[in-house]
Amino acid sequence: MSIKLSPIVILSSLLYIFVASCKKQSTLPPTATGEGVDSSQIEVTNDVDKQVISSYENWRFGKKAYLHTKNILDFGSRSIESEGHKKTQAYITAQLQKYGWSVSRQSFKTNTPYGERSFVNLIARKKDGRKSPNIVLAAHYDSKLMDGFLGADDAASCVGALLEIAEHLPKQDKEIADQIELVFFDGEEALTPNIEFMKDGLFGSIYYSQYMRNDVAGAKKTYLQTPTFGILLDMIGHRNLSIKIPSDTPSSLLLSYLSVIEKHELLDRFGVADGSILDDHYPMNKIADLPTMDLIGNFSAKNWWHTKKDNLENISENSLNVSIQVALEIMKDQLAPTKPKY
Numbered sequence: 084m085s086i087k088l089s090p091i092v093i094l095s096s097l098l099y100i101f102v103a104s105c106k107k108q109s110t111l112p113p114t115a116t117g118e119g120v121d122s123s124q125i126e127v128t129n130d131v132d133k134q135v136i137s138s139y140e141n142w143r144f145g146k147k148a149y150l151h152t153k154n155i156l157d158f159g160s161r162s163i164e165s166e167g168h169k170k171t172q173a174y175i176t177a178q179l180q181k182y183g184w185s186v187s188r189q190s191f192k193t194n195t196p197y198g199e200r201s202f203v204n205l206i207a208r209k210k211d212g213r214k215s216p217n218i219v220l221a222a223h224y225d226s227k228l229m230d231g232f233l234g235a236d237d238a239a240s241c242v243g244a245l246l247e248i249a250e251h252l253p254k255q256d257k258e259i260a261d262q263i264e265l266v267f268f269d270g271e272e273a274l275t276p277n278i279e280f281m282k283d284g285l286f287g288s289i290y291y292s293q294y295m296r297n298d299v300a301g302a303k304k305t306y307l308q309t310p311t312f313g314i315l316l317d318m319i320g321h322r323n324l325s326i327k328i329p330s331d332t333p334s335s336l337l338l339s340y341l342s343v344i345e346k347h348e349l350l351d352r353f354g355v356a357d358g359s360i361l362d363d364h365y366p367m368n369k370i371a372d373l374p375t376m377d378l379i380g381n382f383s384a385k386n387w388w389h390t391k392k393d394n395l396e397n398i399s400e401n402s403l404n405v406s407i408q409v410a411l412e413i414m415k416d417q418l419a420p421t422k423p424k425y
């Protein structure tokens with residue numbers, strides 16, 4: 084007796100083997116050691132030259148994101164409860180309102196290694212959008228508490244990218260924009276050197292995920308159901324762009340990602356890391372049960388990560404251009420009606 088495998092079964096099996104072979108390290112906080120990184124694959128010396136991969140027209144991708152990044156960096160450090168942190172909140176809120184989004188502040192206090200601290204996630208939906216969002220697009224707006232640290236790509240540039248999407252997408256693709264919830268997480272950065280799940284760092288995404296889980300299951304119904312998928316942006320705008328998403332990315336999103344980067348010949352810039360990564364997508368997957376991918380720079384291979392060198396000089400409009408379009412293409416691929424569900 085022979086067993087016939089459908090293309091879907093074969094593809095699923097291949098994907099399983101691919102993911103399983105990548106999964107060499109457990110969930111660990113990001114470290115600067117470069118452990119497990121093949122340096123021959125990451126040293127890209129030229130800036131990205133791809134200009135337009137998306138079908139959206141009259142949108143100069145990356146331009147506004149770069150300007151927003153610059154404006155945010157002018158506020159100085161965005162470490163929690165700082166002056167720059169408050170100014171960034173006000174800036175994000177004002178921009179979103181200008182583009183027709185209603186913004187809510189999700190304020191909370193929680194214990195940290197340095198006692199109880201206050202945090203604010205900013206959450207935006209289109210004023211005339213869906214009652215319950217279908218897609219979550221997120222980035223963190225706080226910066227790590229370190230002397231002279233600005234966090235240009237970690238993650239002011241990603242806030243800039245979300246603001247650019249907030250401005251342009253409703254004009255280009257109202258149907259998709261109406262399904263989106265934009266989330267600007269507070270407290271992603273650990274107060275001690277490394278993120279430790281449920282102890283230090285990811286404060287905003289943990290609170291957001293717990294709130295969503297309780298809400299879907301409970302009576303408040305800010306969310307009528309869990310959104311279908313999420314995309315987190317983190318470190319997507321650096322020069323000599325190199326992106327490596329976690330190996331345990333939910334399979335449907337991983338398939339969309341691989342299909343987009345292959346189609347647009349971006350394999351030299353976009354890859355898959357050897358292991359999982361502890362970032363704001365983690366609580367979204369584990370607590371909110373919301374399949375979320377982390378479009379994240381190959382931080383462990385970058386000598387500027389968590390140093391003063393992560394300043395405006397580190398940011399490239401070309402990199403933002405490509406990363407924003409890849410995020411949009413993944414989103415469109417996820418929403419395609421013919422897409423097989425796994």
Ligand SMILES: [Zn+2]
Pocket residue numbers: 227237272389
């Ligand atoms: Zn960081």
